[in-house]
Structures are given as structure tokens and as C-alpha cells.
Amino acid sequence: MTDSILPKNLWLKILIGMVIGILVALYVPISDTLKPWVSLPGDLFIALLKMVIVPLVLSSVILGIASAGSLNALKSMGARLIPYFILTTAVAITIGIGITSFVEPGLAIDKSIMAPAEKITTQTLLDMSIPDRIMNTIPVNPVEAQLSKNMLQLVILGIIVGISLLTIKRKTTKTFRDICEFTQDLCLMVVSWAMWLAPIAVASLMVKAIGTMGMSALSSMALYMACVVGGLLCILVFYMIVVWVVAKRNPLIFLSDIRNAQMIAFSTSSSMATMPVSLSVAEERLKTSDDVHGFVIPLGATINMDGTALYQATVAIFLCQIFGIDLSLGETILLLITTIGASIGTPGLPGVGLIVLATILSSIGVPAEGIGLILGVDRLLDMCRTTINVTGDLTATVVMERWMHGK
Numbered sequence: 001m002t003d004s005i006l007p008k009n010l011w012l013k014i015l016i017g018m019v020i021g022i023l024v025a026l027y028v029p030i031s032d033t034l035k036p037w038v039s040l041p042g043d044l045f046i047a048l049l050k051m052v053i054v055p056l057v058l059s060s061v062i063l064g065i066a067s068a069g070s071l072n073a074l075k076s077m078g079a080r081l082i083p084y085f086i087l088t089t090a091v092a093i094t095i096g097i098g099i100t101s102f103v104e105p106g107l108a109i110d111k112s113i114m115a116p117a118e119k120i121t122t123q124t125l126l127d128m129s130i131p132d133r134i135m136n137t138i139p140v141n142p143v144e145a146q147l148s149k150n151m152l153q154l155v156i157l158g159i160i161v162g163i164s165l166l167t168i169k170r171k172t173t174k175t176f177r178d179i180c181e182f183t184q185d186l187c188l189m190v191v192s193w194a195m196w197l198a199p200i201a202v203a204s205l206m207v208k209a210i211g212t213m214g215m216s217a218l219s220s221m222a223l224y225m226a227c228v229v230g231g232l233l234c235i236l237v238f239y240m241i242v243v244w245v246v247a248k249r250n251p252l253i254f255l256s257d258i259r260n261a262q263m264i265a266f267s268t269s270s271s272m273a274t275m276p277v278s279l280s281v282a283e284e285r286l287k288t289s290d291d292v293h294g295f296v297i298p299l300g301a302t303i304n305m306d307g308t309a310l311y312q313a314t315v316a317i318f319l320c321q322i323f324g325i326d327l328s329l330g331e332t333i334l335l336l337i338t339t340i341g342a343s344i345g346t347p348g349l350p351g352v353g354l355i356v357l358a359t360i361l362s363s364i365g366v367p368a369e370g371i372g373l374i375l376g377v378d379r380l381l382d383m384c385r386t387t388i389n390v391t392g393d394l395t396a397t398v399v400m401e402r403w404m405h406g407k
């Protein structure tokens with residue numbers, strides 16, 4: 001794709017859409033009959049993005065791997081990327097634990113608002129043992145993986161096909177590669193159409209998001225929310241240092257290059273829905289190589305969630321403070337490790353970071369009902385943490401570009 005798929009000044013139009021959405025949500029009463037119409041542009045926008053996710057992930061990963069050129073190049077990318085993901089996630093969690101232990105928002109909370117603890121249903125996936133979860137990464141039935149949009153399985157499928165493409169030398173390989181390239185272009189074209197809808201869609205998504213937020217809970221939870229948002233800002237600063245020192249790029253230019261992806265992440269609360277935009281931002285704005293963004297972004301959108309990790313650790317410590325649970329050093333380290341696993345296992349969809357949290361809470365003895373307390377303000381925090389998750393993937397992309405291609 002050479003033509004730009006993102007309309008000019010998209011970020012500004014999205015920003016205006018956001019402001020209009022917030023004003024409408026706060027000041028215009030919307031009747032129940034009108035609600036589905038108000039949600040329609042937002043739902044259509046997300047549906048268009050979701051429509052291309054499966055073919056786009058598959059074609060991007062396959063082409064990303066194939067354009068690495070050799071298995072050795074691929075190994076060296078994987079050997080750097082995975083430790084990088086784990087390390088940055090550990091930094092995010094440490095920031096979360098540090099800030100929450102220092103500010104102690106749990107001690108300031110008015111316990112009376114805790115009474116109606118809502119029950120939350122945990123995913124069946126969480127009940128799986130670790131060997132089962134490892135087994136679950138193999139796309140035993142590739143068609144089912146596509147139907148159920150199991151991202152990790154799709155990435156693994158793409159890696160397997162990509163490696164085969166690198167190793168099998170036949171004339172048909174070229175034809176298959178051409179098909180993948182066409183599929184990728186086609187998906188990005190659909191994304192470019194969806195982007196014309198983005199400003200209206202964002203207004204509609206904002207109206208919906210604010211409608212689901214417990215406004216009354218906002219003030220009593222202010223300190224807790226400040227810890228999460230403050231922590232996320234610290235991660236942003238950390239990324240900017242990484243962009244500057246490791247990727248050797250100007251952090252301010254980097255931020256302005258990626259703002260379209262950040263805004264889509266903020267308004268959709270979904271790393272997965274943002275992935276098509278992240279890919280085009282990497283290609284068009286950051287000018288990274290196909291092998292780098294084709295591999296890093298789909299994998300990152302699936303397993304690299306630093307914002308979610310910080311959020312999960314912050315909630316765990318916050319609830320420990322409320323329930324009067326003192327964590328020993330060993331338990332804090334256990335929390336760190338469990339949170340790394342939980343954030344990796346969190347799919348890039350709205351609100352699931354909160355659901356996956358239940359695993360962490362049970363491992364440190366906090367009743368999962370505590371989640372009821374933070375439910376009301378989750379959407380806003382979800383928007384913020386998803387923005388950081390996506391920023392993290394794009395940061396990893398420029399770091400890998402520097403490490404793999406020296407630019």
C-alpha cells in the first residue's frame with residue numbers, strides 16, 4: 001500500500017467527535033427509542049474493523065515472517081521481542097504496585113459504598129491449568145481459530161505458514177505471497193473506508209461509554225482513579241525515554257505520528273479493533289519495515305498489554321488495602337508474576353482486563369466480589385489503559401526496527 005489510508009487531520013476530527021460525544025452524553029437526554037440509532041455509527045465502525053481482523057492478522061503475520069528473509073533473522077527478532085515484552089510489562093506492574101502502595105487509595109475509601117458487591121462471571125478460560133493453556137495456543141482447527149477470532153492461535157497459525165513460506169522454495173510460493181499481499185491491501189482499504197466514519201463513530205462511542213459509567217462513583221473513587229491514570233502516565237514517560245534512548249527517535253514526533261492510533265484506542269477501548277490502524281500508522285507514519293510491524297503489532301496487540309498489567313496490579317493492591325490484607329515480599333513477587341501472565345492472557349477487547357483480574361485476586365486471597373466496587377468506573381480506565389497498550393505496541397515496533405535494521 002503506497003497511498004495514505006488515513007484521512008488528513010483525522011486526529012483533529014476525532015478529537016472534535018469526542019468533545020461532541022461528551023457534551024451530548026452530559027447535556028442531551030436520549031430516549032430509549034433513539035439509543036440504538038445513536039449507537040449505530042460506533043457499532044458500524046467497530047464492525048468494519050472487526051470484519052477485517054482475521055484476514056489482516058493472518059496476512060500481516062505471514063508476510064511479516066516471510067519478509068524477515070531467513071529463519072535466523074526471525075529467531076533473532078523473537079529472541080529480542082519476547083524478553084522486551086516481559087521486561088516492559090514487569091516495569092509497568094512495578095510502577096502500579098509502587099504508586100498504589102505509596103498513595104494508599106484503599107485506606108481513603110468510604111467503606112459504605114462497598115455494600116452492593118456485584119458478582120462477576122469469570123471466563124471458563126481462567127479455570128484452565130497452565131499445561132491446558134499452553135495446549136490452547138495451538139490452532140488444532142485453523143478454521144475454528146478464525147471463526148472464534150482466537151488471536152493467539154491466529155498469530156501462531158500465521159507464524160507456522162510464514163515459516164513454511166520461508167523454507168519451501170517453489171513457484172507456487174510466489175503466488176501465495178501475492179494472494180497474502182492482496183488480502184492485506186484489501187483489508188487496509190476497508191480500514192480506510194471505516195476511517196471516514198471515525199469522527200462520527202467516536203462521538204457515538206463516547207455517548208455510549210459515558211452512559212455505562214457510574215457517574216456517582218467517580219468522586220468516591222477519585223484517588224484510586226488518580227493512581228491508575230498517574231501510573232499510566234508514568235508508563236507513557238517510560239516509553240518516551242525508550243523511544244528516545246533505544247529507538248533513537250524524537251519522542252514528540254513519535255507521539256504526533258501515532259496519535260490516530262491512540263485516539264482510536266481511547267474511543268474503542270479495544271487493542272484488537274485498533275490493530276488495523278496501528279498497522280497503517282506503523283507503515284505510513286513510523287515507516288517501519290514490513291517484517292517488523294507485520295510481526296510485532298499483531299503479536300503485541302494480543303500479548304503485550306502494559307496498561308492492563310498496571311491496572312490489574314493497581315486494583316489488586318487497592319483491594320488488599322480495603323480488605324486489610326498485608327502482602328509479604330514473596331506474595332508481592334507472586335503478584336508480579338501472576339499479573340504478567342494475566343495481562344498476556346487478556347484479549348484486546350473492551351473491559352476484559354477487569355474480568356481476567358479475578359485470577360490475580362484469587363491468587364492473593366482477595367474475594368473476587370471486590371471487583372463489584374470498581375466496575376462503575378472501569379470504562380473510563382479501560383479507555384486510558386487501552387491507549388497505553390497500543391502505544392506500547394508501537395513503541396516496541398520502533399525499538400525492533402532499530403535493533404533489526406538499525407533505523
Ligand code: ASP
Nearest residue numbers: 270271308348349352353
Ligand atoms: N481493553 C483492553 C485492550 O483492548 C484490555 C483490557 O480490558 O484491559 O487492550
